Structures are given as structure tokens and as C-alpha cells.
Amino acid sequence: MSDSDIAARYDLRGLKCPLPVLKTRKRMVSLEPGALVWVETTDPLAVVDIPHFCSEDGHRLVETRTVDGGHHFLIEKRR
Template identity: 70%
Template sequence: MSASSTLDLRGLKCPLPVLRTRKYLRTLESGARVTVETTDPLAVIDIPHFCREDGHRLLGSEPTGGGHAFLIEKA
């Protein structure tokens, strides 16, 4: 997964991963990519739902040691 930046949200519980991702994406230009790393088991549901709701593209999702990584392209 290739991204311009990585947002380390490991250790945070719902709803913080989505809230922090939303806040971070507001600082980026349209088309920018970010990898979001989480350990919250609900993130596999919450992050894709957030992307659909806000219009961002979820380009990839993969399990990592103890969590998940999501590649998101800002709308």
C-alpha cells in the first residue's frame, strides 16, 4: 500500500479512529492518500462506512500485527 502519510491510531477505541481520521483528512488536499493503522476490531466496519459516508475512496485494507491498515484517498 502506497500513501503519502501514515496515521497511527493503534490503541484507540471506537469512535476515536474515525474521528481522528476525519480530522486528519480535513488537512489534506483532494486526492491525497493516507494509510490509517488501527488496533480497534470495530475499525474494519467503521472505517469503510466512514469512507462511503464522506465520499472518500477506500483503496485497500489489510490485516497487520494486532490490527488493520486502511489506504484512503481523500475525496
């Protein structure tokens, strides 16, 4: 899947726990089921927090990428 297939990018770089999860949760509410979003973070705890959020809220974590200074997470809204 290429980045051009993605509906949205959500830049949460510079935010610390728990803000990346709280803001991602709020953003996901406005999306239709099946929508995809890349979440970009610099918070080192996001590698634990974002997968846990997806599991708890019923979304699918499609991909995790480690990038310079942080991580990118591709999330599919499920419900």
C-alpha cells in the same frame, strides 16, 4: 502501489471506537483532494467503521490490510 508512494501514515493504534474514525475525519480535512493516507488501527470495530466513514464522507477506501494486532486502511481523499 507501494508504501513509498503514500503521502502520510496515521498511527491510531491503541484507540477504541469512535476515536479512530473521529481522528481520521479530522485529519482528512487538512488533506488536498487526491491525497493518500494509511490509517493504522488496533480497534477491531475499525473494519466496519472505517469503510462506513469513507462511504459517508465521500472518500475512497483503496485497500484494507489485516496485520498482527489490527488493520491498515489506505484512504484517498476525494473532496
